Amino acid sequence: MKKHNFYAGPSILSQYTINNTAEAIRNFAGTGLSILEVSHRSKEFTAVIDEAQQLVKELLEIPEGYQVLFLGGGASMQFCMVPFNLLNKKAAYIDTGTWASNAIKEAKLFGEVDVVASSADKNYTYIPKNYTVPADADYFHFTTNNTIYGTETRHDPDLNVPLVADMSSDIFSRPVDVSKYDVIYAGAQKNLAPSGVTIVIVKESALGHVERPIPTMLDYRTHVKKGSMFNTPPVLPIYSALQTLKYYKELGGIRAMERLDLAKAELLYEAIDSSKMFAGTVNPEDRSIMNVCFVMKPEYAELEKEFLELATSKGIVGIKGHRSVGGFRASLYNALPIESVKVLVDAMNEFEKKH
Numbered sequence: 001m002k003k004h005n006f007y008a009g010p011s012i013l014s015q016y017t018i019n020n021t022a023e024a025i026r027n028f029a030g031t032g033l034s035i036l037e038v039s040h041r042s043k044e045f046t047a048v049i050d051e052a053q054q055l056v057k058e059l060l061e062i063p064e065g066y067q068v069l070f071l072g073g074g075a076s077m078q079f080c081m082v083p084f085n086l087l088n089k090k091a092a093y094i095d096t097g098t099w100a101s102n103a104i105k106e107a108k109l110f111g112e113v114d115v116v117a118s119s120a121d122k123n124y125t126y127i128p129k130n131y132t133v134p135a136d137a138d139y140f141h142f143t144t145n146n147t148i149y150g151t152e153t154r155h156d157p158d159l160n161v162p163l164v165a166d167m168s169s170d171i172f173s174r175p176v177d178v179s180k181y182d183v184i185y186a187g188a189q190k191n192l193a194p195s196g197v198t199i200v201i202v203k204e205s206a207l208g209h210v211e212r213p214i215p216t217m218l219d220y221r222t223h224v225k226k227g228s229m230f231n232t233p234p235v236l237p238i239y240s241a242l243q244t245l246k247y248y249k250e251l252g253g254i255r256a257m258e259r260l261d262l263a264k265a266e267l268l269y270e271a272i273d274s275s276k277m278f279a280g281t282v283n284p285e286d287r288s289i290m291n292v293c294f295v296m297k298p299e300y301a302e303l304e305k306e307f308l309e310l311a312t313s314k315g316i317v318g319i320k321g322h323r324s325v326g327g328f329r330a331s332l333y334n335a336l337p338i339e340s341v342k343v344l345v346d347a348m349n350e351f352e353k354k355h
């Protein structure tokens, strides 16, 4: 049976990415060797990482003065690398969920952290507005898409300090004004590649202003200087990332991806809003277009398990909500076809008719 993959991460990849990765595992770039067994310094792999960097720059329209890095350690490693490299005295953070608060915890090891706002009071069901960021902060850190709670900030705030963003779960889903940022980072396993690589976009002029010593591997300058080849990079995920980037380009680039993503989200939110049985969990204006969180209304709460069973029988995978929200979460990453969303909406309608 055809599967409809709504996992939050690791998550669906395009067939193009999967097929080309499988082929490279058998025979990489005509070398007669698997990509799993060639040197990262071979000319064939150097071409891969160079093209991947180039395509990230092209797709996100990254201006001069920025470097694109492919690092290990996941997005979680960036929670400490960012303050290690950028936090001199004080940084501003906004607490919009689990990942944001993990980032805050690490930053506190390096200096003063001004948490300018938090939505913890309502279990992170909204994005705080009307906060002020102190002008003397070294940077303002925010999580663009809160993967667990299903809220999202789909614009680049206008502030008086440089921005730093965790874009792990919505990078490549909208155009970004990179010039406002000192650092953008994203673990690959939500919208790009298998887990194991993290994209870091870093403004070179933002580096070198802290006095503390930085361990070599945690210093962005090490990886800038060596083109992400200071040590062995995550070769296979980088190869897969390149395939996805090529696929995005072929489909028409980021604006085309955004149109597809918006259409998918609209379809599902409409079904939720017109339902008697299901309800969204977050403030409508802060809804994520990547992770749609919803629950059964209280009077139908005991039917959750039965709906999951119906969904499973239709090939729907990965819609069980995160344990901190409950209910359901449908992740609609770029590689998910709108047909899968239709199957989910049909299942919701069928279930509602039955009860």
Ligand SMILES: *Cc1c(COP(=O)(O)O)cnc(C)c1O
Pocket: 009, 073, 074, 075, 076, 077, 099, 143, 145, 146, 147, 166, 167, 168, 169, 187, 188, 190
């Ligand atoms: C998944 C996720 C993370 C954690 O990523 P790891 O690569 O597992 O460290 C961090 N931030 C956001 C927004 C995420 O969605």
